Amino acid sequence: MSLLEVKNLKTYFFTPFGKVKAVDDISFTMKKGASLGLAGESGCGKTTTAYSLINLVPLPGRIIGGEINFKGEDILQYNDKQTKDLRWKEISMVFQGAMASLNPLFKIGNQIAEPIIYHEQIDKNDAMDRARELLELVGIEQSRVDNYPWELSGGMRQRAMIAMALACYPTLLIADEPTTALDVIVSAQVMDLIKDLRKKLDLSMLLITHDISVIAQTCDELAIMYAGKLVEKTDVPSIFDNPLHPYSHALIRAFPSIKGDKKQLTGIDGNPSDLIDPPPGCRFAPRCPFAKSVCSQEDPLLEEVRNGHYVACHRWEDIQNER
Amino acid sequence: MERKIKVSVQNLEKYFDIRGGFLESIFSRSEQRYLKAVDGISFDIKEGEIFGLVGESGCGKTTTGRLIMNTIKPTGGKIIFEGEDLANKKTNEEQKALALKMQMIFQDPYEYLSPWLNIKNTLGEPLRIHELVQTEEEELETITKMMETVGLTPVEMILPKYSYELSGGQRQRVLIARALLLDPSFLVADEPVSMLDVSIRVGILNLLLDLKEKFNLTGLFITHDIAVSRYMCDRIGVMYLGKIVEMGPAEKIISNPIHPYTKALITAVPVPDPKIEIGDIPIEGRIPSNAMDLPTGCRFHPRCPVAKEGCKDKEPELVEIEPDHFVSCHFNND
Numbered sequence: 001m002s003l004l005e006v007k008n009l010k011t012y013f014f015t016p017f018g019k020v021k022a023v024d025d026i027s028f029t030m031k032k033g034a035s036l037g038l039a040g041e042s043g044c045g046k047t048t049t050a051y052s053l054i055n056l057v058p059l060p061g062r063i064i065g066g067e068i069n070f071k072g073e074d075i076l077q078y079n080d081k082q083t084k085d086l087r088w089k090e091i092s093m094v095f096q097g098a099m100a101s102l103n104p105l106f107k108i109g110n111q112i113a114e115p116i117i118y119h120e121q122i123d124k125n126d127a128m129d130r131a132r133e134l135l136e137l138v139g140i141e142q143s144r145v146d147n148y149p150w151e152l153s154g155g156m157r158q159r160a161m162i163a164m165a166l167a168c169y170p171t172l173l174i175a176d177e178p179t180t181a182l183d184v185i186v187s188a189q190v191m192d193l194i195k196d197l198r199k200k201l202d203l204s205m206l207l208i209t210h211d212i213s214v215i216a217q218t219c220d221e222l223a224i225m226y227a228g229k230l231v232e233k234t235d236v237p238s239i240f241d242n243p244l245h246p247y248s249h250a251l252i253r254a255f256p257s258i259k260g261d262k263k264q265l266t267g268i269d270g271n272p273s274d275l276i277d278p279p280p281g282c283r284f285a286p287r288c289p290f291a292k293s294v295c296s297q298e299d300p301l302l303e304e305v306r307n308g309h310y311v312a313c314h315r316w317e318d319i320q321n322e323r
Numbered sequence: 324m325e326r327k328i329k330v331s332v333q334n335l336e337k338y339f340d341i342r343g344g345f346l347e348s349i350f351s352r353s354e355q356r357y358l359k360a361v362d363g364i365s366f367d368i369k370e371g372e373i374f375g376l377v378g379e380s381g382c383g384k385t386t387t388g389r390l391i392m393n394t395i396k397p398t399g400g401k402i403i404f405e406g407e408d409l410a411n412k413k414t415n416e417e418q419k420a421l422a423l424k425m426q427m428i429f430q431d432p433y434e435y436l437s438p439w440l441n442i443k444n445t446l447g448e449p450l451r452i453h454e455l456v457q458t459e460e461e462e463l464e465t466i467t468k469m470m471e472t473v474g475l476t477p478v479e480m481i482l483p484k485y486s487y488e489l490s491g492g493q494r495q496r497v498l499i500a501r502a503l504l505l506d507p508s509f510l511v512a513d514e515p516v517s518m519l520d521v522s523i524r525v526g527i528l529n530l531l532l533d534l535k536e537k538f539n540l541t542g543l544f545i546t547h548d549i550a551v552s553r554y555m556c557d558r559i560g561v562m563y564l565g566k567i568v569e570m571g572p573a574e575k576i577i578s579n580p581i582h583p584y585t586k587a588l589i590t591a592v593p594v595p596d597p598k599i600e601i602g603d604i605p606i607e608g609r610i611p612s613n614a615m616d617l618p619t620g621c622r623f624h625p626r627c628p629v630a631k632e633g634c635k636d637k638e639p640e641l642v643e644i645e646p647d648h649f650v651s652c653h654f655n656n657d
Contacts, residue, residue: 041520041521042520183379184379184548184591185588187591188590189591210521211521213592213593216593216594216597237598240597251521254524254525255521255550255595256554257550257594258549258553258577258589259594259596259599260596262554262574265525265528265554266529267522267525267526269526271490271493271523272520272522
């Protein structure tokens with residue numbers, strides 16, 4: 001049985017300018033112990049997907065349809081108490097921008113201990129001991145429990161956030177752009193840490209990032225989103241070897257690499273699609289070099305075209321030959 | 324043929340005064356303290372090449388760019404632009420003449436575009452200030468041509484818009500157009516793509532490379548991303564805490580880094596290919612957050628995996644270890 005099964009999830013934001021279809025009918029599954037990378041550009045709905053999984057979509061956003069089955073139960077049907085019990089104990093999240101997510105008025109230790117005390121009803125001293133162990137686990141000296149967030153560097157804050165996310169030994173960890181604000185070397189150190197912890201604690205992980213190179217180095221599976229839709233999902237080696245969707249193909253080739261020969265890169269023409277009034281048919285069609293008339297008429301479905309390889313494109317087979 | 328030197332930076336220093344508040348500066352007898360943002364760097368940019376400054380945040384790369392643009396004054400050292408010392412350019416006229424030769428584009432285009440001016444006026448203003456056009460028709464013609472060159476089309480649609488109505492990529496193109504309208508021969512680009520989406524990024528990088536050929540530009544490209552610098556630059560200088568630690572042709576440095584910091588920086592870059600396993604990061608820790616109390620000797624020694632006795636005491640010089648490849652490390656032969 002899969003650990004997480006998202007079915008036809010729709011999360012819209014009801015703004016004065018219209019409905020923003022941030023997540024528009026996406027489905028995917030994750031097995032226990034898997035690591036799935038969710039990639040895409042800003043505004044493609046990847047963070048909204050993550051917030052939907054812990055039912056924390058900020059207003060004016062609302063989940064308006066679909067199911068999220070976690071360990072066989074639809075968590076969207078949970079009441080407030082059940083949802084609170086689920087968060088952190090089962091699914092926890094490392095948020096983007098650690099400084100904005102840590103409370104500057106409380107010591108790191110107290111912030112890490114808070115969910116432990118809530119979920120496990122243990123005494124404060126025991127919880128603080130656990131906080132110290134967790135800090136050590138993520139490579140911060142135990143004495144730092146008494147520090148405030150602003151006394152830590154960016155990398156340490158991000159580590160503290162990870163310690164906090166692991167406080168109740170969750171089954172699924174969602175990491176939303178965990179290294180985006182960090183310097184190159186520090187971010188490599190944080191990603192190393194996440195990889196180690198995943199092995200050590202047998203975590204399942206959903207990693208959200210705009211940087212597919214990070215996913216190439218960290219995850220087993222990759223799902224690519226474009227304008228609120230999932231366009232392709234499969235294991236990491238096959239998508240990097242042979243991406244089937246033209247958007248995935250372009251995205252993978254848009255990154256300069258430091259290894260191998262210096263390659264000419266090609267960008268993608270045009271701008272990301274409007275989510276209030278998306279183009280009809282395939283949303284990538286206006287920017288797609290392979291688009292034909294069918295693409296702007298019919299919405300392509302995400303179909304399993306090979307074993308475990310899902311793609312949403314009318315013309316993926318023809319494109320293989322044309323390329 | 325040896326190419327002419329466009330910009331020559333010689334022992335450039337910029338120290339920021341960080342006395343606390345006003346009262347403290349009057350009454351306190353504590354020692355005067357400085358933040359050494361740029362601390363004695365030298366390099367040449369040859370005509371027609373793109374030179375890259377690469378490093379993590381706080382290494383002084385942006386300060387160097389601003390010093391070269393003559394928007395802040397150096398504490399010490401010299402910048403020679405086309406054979407003339409920038410320190411002598413003091414009057415308004417001289418500054419204005421300089422603006423026709425050197426221009427800059429920035430990381431966040433939104434911050435550098437006035438929300439009160441539409442694109443037509445944004446692009447027209449520098450032409451009027453420098454009296455490069457006589458009539459309105461001429462102005463419109465020049466702007467239109469430039470907008471087509473940088474890919475801001477359809478022109479008639481974009482001209483009446485304001486910067487907040489444009490996408491990030493379009494804004495960056497406006498900034499590039501505005502810089503190039505004055506027909507400069509030298510362009511400083513400070514992290515021009517780090518705010519942009521992946522799919523837009525390559526478009527801007529390729530545009531800059533095209534324009535460099537078309538307008539015969541010489542460039543200084545500032546970035547934290549060594550992979551981008553490889554794509555853009557002929558030669559790069561790697562900076563660490565206000566010093567250049569390694570300098571040379573981009574390909575040479577990336578395929579054969581000598582300085583332990585450069586090595587670490589290259590190892591840390593994720594590669595968009597799962598078949599390539601990135602190695603362990605050879606260094607610990609991070610850049611000291613308190614750049615006022617710099618480590619003694621070699622600034623990198625507290626984090627360096629190969630540091631030995633002497634590194635703590637003696638500051639290494641930037642020496643040429645092979646033609647056009649400079650390294651600042653005591654153990655550049657190991």
